[in-house]
Amino acid sequence: MALTQQFARVTSEYLDRCRALALTSSGASPGWDPPDGDLLDTGWALWGLLRYCRSTGADPEVIALLDRAVSGDPDGNVGFLDHDEVYDGFGDPPRLLAPAAVADIATALDRVELGDLLADMPVSTEVAAVRCGFGAGFDGDVREHLTEHFVAVREFYRTAAHHTQCVVTWVD
Template identity: 80%
Template sequence: MIALLDRAVSGDPDGNVGFLDHAEVYDGFGDPPRLLAPAAVADIAAALDRVQLGDLLADMPASPADAAAVCGFGAGLRGAFSGGGRDHPAEHIVAVREFYRTAARHSQCVVTWVD
């Protein structure tokens, strides 16, 4: 699951989008922009559709602060988890799933990068 989410957020290493690799777009923080071709988008969408959220989050602590800690957030970011400990990650996984599902349905590429 971690590799799947990393690919969905970070793109494929060979998916460099050179026309976006300049100072006005990419400031050198993290990886440069990467392209996920329509086939990769469809692969990610299918894999996300197979994820069973209940099983994935079954061992997640109920406390938002404890859940944030398990996910690797430091004390300063633990307040970013709202609702129950499972609600925040579930909400974001569902959003990523729907994003990739829609992009795959339209045979679209996805450009990824952390800004």
């Protein structure tokens, strides 16, 4: 099974309930089960976009923004989500972005000109895929793949910001 980047939009109250449940349940189960509509799986796409941006010398602020959107903030108190009910334990535990951070990221993602970032994307699928770290066996249009997932993440953060939600990020 391939590792993929996961996101969940949740309220602070939902996290408080999960934290309380983890403290009182056997096995420290947080009861993690956000609605499907508040979950997003971007596969490897954003990692590919980050790799491409780093390789082209893109604006460091855009790189930092994408990295933060994918990685979360290190100071979120979500250790209770370090549980096999939430993720498989292969990578780092889930990380949190509080509502204020989500709003900042949503606003910044809205300013990103993806067309400009991808302007020099190689035309060859094989070359573009290798440049993004997808490997030579990637099947499809790399630019379209990156765009589709970037737009999904931008909309995901925009909705979370509109509803004053937190975003939890992890690799599963």
